Amino acid sequence: MPPKVWLFLLASAVALHAQGRAGKGFAQPQGAREVAIAAIPGVIAAGVHWTLAWQGTNNADGIIGTADGGLLFAQEQPSQISKLDANDRASVFLENTGGAGAIAIQAQSDAGQGRILVVQRTCTDPGGHPADCHQPTAVAVLWPERKVLADNIAGQSLGRLNDLMVSQAGGVYFNGDGTFYLDPRGHVSSFGEGLRTNGILLSRDEKTLYVTNGQSLVAFDLQPGGSPANQRDFARLEAGGTGDGMAIDAAGRLYVSTQPGVQVIGPDGKYLGLIPTPRAAISVAFAGPGKKTLYVVGSGALGPDGQEFTTPPGVRNNAKSIYKIPMLAEGFAGRGK
Numbered sequence: 001m002p003p004k005v006w007l008f009l010l011a012s013a014v015a016l017h018a019q020g021r022a023g024k025g026f027a028q029p030q031g032a033r034e035v036a037i038a039a040i041p042g043v044i045a046a047g048v049h050w051t052l053a054w055q056g057t058n059n060a061d062g063i064i065g066t067a068d069g070g071l072l073f074a075q076e077q078p079s080q081i082s083k084l085d086a087n088d089r090a091s092v093f094l095e096n097t098g099g100a101g102a103i104a105i106q107a108q109s110d111a112g113q114g115r116i117l118v119v120q121r122t123c124t125d126p127g128g129h130p131a132d133c134h135q136p137t138a139v140a141v142l143w144p145e146r147k148v149l150a151d152n153i154a155g156q157s158l159g160r161l162n163d164l165m166v167s168q169a170g171g172v173y174f175n176g177d178g179t180f181y182l183d184p185r186g187h188v189s190s191f192g193e194g195l196r197t198n199g200i201l202l203s204r205d206e207k208t209l210y211v212t213n214g215q216s217l218v219a220f221d222l223q224p225g226g227s228p229a230n231q232r233d234f235a236r237l238e239a240g241g242t243g244d245g246m247a248i249d250a251a252g253r254l255y256v257s258t259q260p261g262v263q264v265i266g267p268d269g270k271y272l273g274l275i276p277t278p279r280a281a282i283s284v285a286f287a288g289p290g291k292k293t294l295y296v297v298g299s300g301a302l303g304p305d306g307q308e309f310t311t312p313p314g315v316r317n318n319a320k321s322i323y324k325i326p327m328l329a330e331g332f333a334g335r336g337k
Helices: 003-022
Strands: 051-056 061-065 071-075 080-084 090-095 100-106 115-120 138-143 147-150 163-166 172-175 179-182 188-191 200-202 208-213 216-222 228-236 246-248 254-257 261-265 271-276 281-287 293-299 320-326
Touching (some): 061 100, 061 293, 071 281, 115 163, 163 200, 172 200, 200 246, 246 281, 254 281, 254 293
Parallel strands (some): 061 281
Antiparallel strands (some): 051 320, 061 071, 071 080, 138 147, 179 188, 246 254, 261 271, 281 293
């Protein structure tokens, strides 16, 4: 058996065992951990600390910075998008989002907020009754208008969707059970081979598309019409774990959320180091004044009693915590992530 296949089967067995110990089907998140930050030249100084910006039991995912220094986060189960302002004050930003689980912002500028797009997961939450779900998942615009852009590919369901990225030209790259491109005319096509993707990200010049693929990153060249081509391995996540969300900084470095923390990859694909996080990180974005603050979503949170929030056996735990940390690097301007 090839080593990669054996490792994948072993990891699957471990995950299933952990789920079994937690009850019927769902594992509890691990509690918060102490971490020490080592310097990564030009990225982060040694000894800085994560600060808790928000925590709750009703999910947070798909974070993205806004032009005014705030941070949007998707809450799939209550079907809303919430916002943290620069002082970590939370408010509901959009309601009735169709179970939005990830957010993209098109044509963001200092003059104002661009179009807000989401992947709508509808009733596909594995903690609910997905077998009875007949509402199609979709890529949709939620602001300033509401419009479904795509809910199928050649008449077939898109499946449960993970993440999305929108280009300045209006093309949308998204993933879930596969990797897809929605061109500005509304046509959906699939691309990529042998991928287990979650995060998806455009380069600064929008000539390259990056997607997570387990413990590695894959890159595609974007053709003049926006279609991805020339799939190739780009980088390895050397600190372990599997890639989830991604962000990019002004120098073209990539930041990938993983179980150990945020792994930093140079624009040439060189591994630069790990920013360990208090909880397993699932989403990452630059925000705040000058985009000099890095935010992550971690799995798990403290409940109202100050103790680690847990759920009964068989009930999915959607508690999340959002942390922030000061950076030497700054996020790429003009785009949410």
